[in-house]
Amino acid sequence: MAIEQEIQAKSLTAPRVTSDHIESIIQSEHYFTAYDGAKSGGEEVEQIWHDKDDIGKEYEPLSLLTFCVLVLRNGFTVTGESACASPENFDPEIGRKIARENAVNKIWML
Template sequence: MHALHIQTAHFHFAPNASAEALQGLERAMKVIGRAGAELEPTTPQPAAAHTSLATTAKNDMNNSEIEQEIQAKGKTAPRVTPADIEANIVSEHFFTAQHGVSGAMAALELHQITWHPGGEGVLRLLTFCVLVLRNGFTVTGESACASPENFDAEIGRNVARANAVQKIWPLMGYELRSQLANTMPCTCVPNQGCSNCRPRPVLTEADAQADLDGTPRPDYYTD
């Protein structure tokens, strides 16, 4: 049931306020009082315990389960698979923020604004994962532990890697879509084509310089 909270109000009337106004106010306050007596006040309930991250993870479909469902439903069109993601990773690197600071200090390249005692203990709770892809591009993932007592190096690396892998999906999805778009049949004038359906050349330094100079790119298709 809804709770009604009545706060004491202070009314100030002019000396010449009519008797009818005072009587109307008195009647209104009696109505409010009866309404408050008829409503049963509610007792705040304790907040439910937070669902653990492990329980939440179990409720979410992971990449392997999604792939199994796709195969079970007979979806055979080109797509990015978990195997494609793993095959695109050529090296993996793990370290904590404490390791990064220590390495930068050793190389005399540390840039920091302030430092306070005990900072190293905080930095060791932040784990980084750097994945290097076949084309040389890199993606990163992080894992931060709120309670020092819960920190586990292996769990930190696993979580950081999973977060890094999630960043690869949109990159490879875009690359696959570009490849599919380049293979679409041309709908322009027969045997003429257009710049939208011709395969694009790889961007070169000469192309970049032409863009800066405001001139056409070398060997660039024009319609």
């Protein structure tokens, strides 16, 4: 028997945290990759960035790491991340979905 069915079968009616409640307390969501973060890290990082000949290979892993920051209505923030092991499988939309899911899972612990 699934947990939800068991709860209903036992007539447990006390208030519970639900997925809808979790979604309702999210005020905003923000996404970026580690590559985005490194690029906006300041002039020194930018200079190093432009001086590299083989920039793609050295910094490609940063573009495969996606972060999601959820700002909750009370001002608290939670983060989630998604790292793609294989560059050939990287899809930005899927990375954002996984990062968001990981961030939402942290809200349950609050």
